[in-house]
Amino acid sequence: MAYFVSPKVLFGQGMLKRLSREIEGKGTKAVIITDKVMAKYAAPLVDIVKAAGYQVDIWDGAEPEPSLEVTITASKALLELNPQLIIGFGGGSALDVAKAAWVFYERPDLAMGEISIVPKTVLNLRKKARFVAVPTTSGTGSEVTWAIILTSKNRKIAFANHEIVPDVALLDPSLTVGMPKALTASTGLDVLGHAFDGYVSRQQTDFTDGLCLQSAKIAFDYLAKACKDGNDIVAREKMQNAATIAGLGFGNGNTSFAHALGHAMGAAFKMPHGRSIGLALPYSLQYVVSHPAIPNAPNPVQRLDTMAKFLGLEEKNDAKRIQKLIQKVRDLAREIGEPLNLKDAGVTDEQFQANFDNLVNLASKDVNLMSCPCECKEEQLRQLFREMWVGRIVGDNIQQF
Numbered sequence: 001m002a003y004f005v006s007p008k009v010l011f012g013q014g015m016l017k018r019l020s021r022e023i024e025g026k027g028t029k030a031v032i033i034t035d036k037v038m039a040k041y042a043a044p045l046v047d048i049v050k051a052a053g054y055q056v057d058i059w060d061g062a063e064p065e066p067s068l069e070v071t072i073t074a075s076k077a078l079l080e081l082n083p084q085l086i087i088g089f090g091g092g093s094a095l096d097v098a099k100a101a102w103v104f105y106e107r108p109d110l111a112m113g114e115i116s117i118v119p120k121t122v123l124n125l126r127k128k129a130r131f132v133a134v135p136t137t138s139g140t141g142s143e144v145t146w147a148i149i150l151t152s153k154n155r156k157i158a159f160a161n162h163e164i165v166p167d168v169a170l171l172d173p174s175l176t177v178g179m180p181k182a183l184t185a186s187t188g189l190d191v192l193g194h195a196f197d198g199y200v201s202r203q204q205t206d207f208t209d210g211l212c213l214q215s216a217k218i219a220f221d222y223l224a225k226a227c228k229d230g231n232d233i234v235a236r237e238k239m240q241n242a243a244t245i246a247g248l249g250f251g252n253g254n255t256s257f258a259h260a261l262g263h264a265m266g267a268a269f270k271m272p273h274g275r276s277i278g279l280a281l282p283y284s285l286q287y288v289v290s291h292p293a294i295p296n297a298p299n300p301v302q303r304l305d306t307m308a309k310f311l312g313l314e315e316k317n318d319a320k321r322i323q324k325l326i327q328k329v330r331d332l333a334r335e336i337g338e339p340l341n342l343k344d345a346g347v348t349d350e351q352f353q354a355n356f357d358n359l360v361n362l363a364s365k366d367v368n369l370m371s372c373p374c375e376c377k378e379e380q381l382r383q384l385f386r387e388m389w390v391g392r393i394v395g396d397n398i399q400q401f
């Protein structure tokens with residue numbers, strides 16, 4: 001990608017109040033798109049939008065790992081309400097529902113038949129409404145990305161287009177304080193997955209590298225703290241920043257192998273997005289440093305060694321530094337109580353056997369595989385999923401957890 005896109009990002013404690021300045025005088029009708037859990041916490045947001053001169057409606061039908069159908073239903077509600085401002089409020093799922101509903105509200109013609117939104121599609125958005133994203137998890141980075149990730153026919157599908165990048169991303173860490181520990185942990189590993197995937201992606205650029213490095217550093221420094229004490233507002237703020245910074249990194253350079261593997265597991269076993277990515281991450285990293293890079297792809301060994309040095313890991317040579325880095329990922333996952341293999345994630349033997357071919361099929365078709373710096377064919381995917389089942393790492397250093 002030869003350009004870099006970002007919304008206006010407002011960040012920091014108390015920032016919710018600043019929203020009025022962004023929206024005042026730009027319309028009279030607003031719709032907040034969220035889910036039933038977060039609708040209960042929307043009152044402060046509603047008050048601010050009302051005070052800025054808007055009539056406010058809430059559509060709360062979003063769902064985790066949302067389906068394409070639910071976004072079309074949301075867009076029909078928008079077509080009836082006719083707002084000039086759409087606000088996505090919630091985790092990545094609610095934000096993606098809101099982004100897709102906004103697209104189909106602006107362009108109802110796109111919601112018919114075989115739906116495909118790719119970078120080249122001319123959308124002509126913002127004829128009816130502007131879009132504000134207010135995240136309440138610290139993970140997906142959806143508040144700043146050009147992507148919408150949905151589920152259709154039991155597999156993850158992605159829409160990608162630079163017009164979909166929100167106008168404003170409003171980060172207020174107080175909105176994330178209510179996240180339970182498991183949600184904090186899994187969404188935090190998604191941040192790490194974005195940082196690493198974006199950094200080794202075949203589409204990385206000079207513009208995305210720094211964002212990926214810095215977001216990984218913040219996540220390593222603050223994720224365990226946010227998990228240990230959910231009221232630690234500094235740790236919450238740092239993780240919120242890390243999520244958005246990683247979003248700008250991978251959003252302008254693509255996610256890669258961990259997301260191809262994670263999406264397959266998420267769809268096959270109904271696993272939350274961040275957990276599936278966190279589980280896949282160390283295996284994906286070991287894979288890319290154990291296999292030759294595709295010609296002209298960024299060299300994963302050099303890249304991960306740079307990451308290890310950036311994080312201050314000291315060892316005699318690059319191979320040892322990289323192993324220490326991968327171990328650091330596993331140690332963090334273990335510390336915050338996230339599974340290191342599919343068995344620990346609660347997948348039974350029967351479920352694994354029944355879904356094995358499907359897993360390989362889903363991963364081999366996942367668009368993120370195209371961003372992987374190494375080739376990964378069907379047989380290698382089979383081997384990787386077998387390793388993820390029992391908790392071994394593919395490569396020279398096979399080890400049992």
Ligand SMILES: NC(=O)c1ccc[n+]([C@@H]2O[C@H](COP(=O)([O-])OP(=O)(O)OC[C@H]3O[C@@H](n4cnc5c(N)ncnc54)[C@H](O)[C@@H]3O)[C@@H](O)[C@H]2O)c1
Pocket residue numbers: 035037038063064065066090091092093094096136137138139140141142145146147148149150175176177178179180183187190273274
């Ligand atoms: N568009 C993108 O760029 C992008 C990138 C990565 C992932 N995703 C997608 O995002 C989705 C995952 O989003 P997520 O990980 O943020 O989780 P989520 O949005 O699915 O939320 C999980 C649950 O947590 C609840 N929740 C949200 N905020 C909360 C809070 N502050 N306190 C208590 N509960 C809260 C939600 O109501 C929901 O029940 C997946 O569908 C994934 O594919 C999108």
Ligand SMILES: [Fe+2]
Pocket residue numbers: 140190193194259273277
């Ligand atoms: Fe992700």
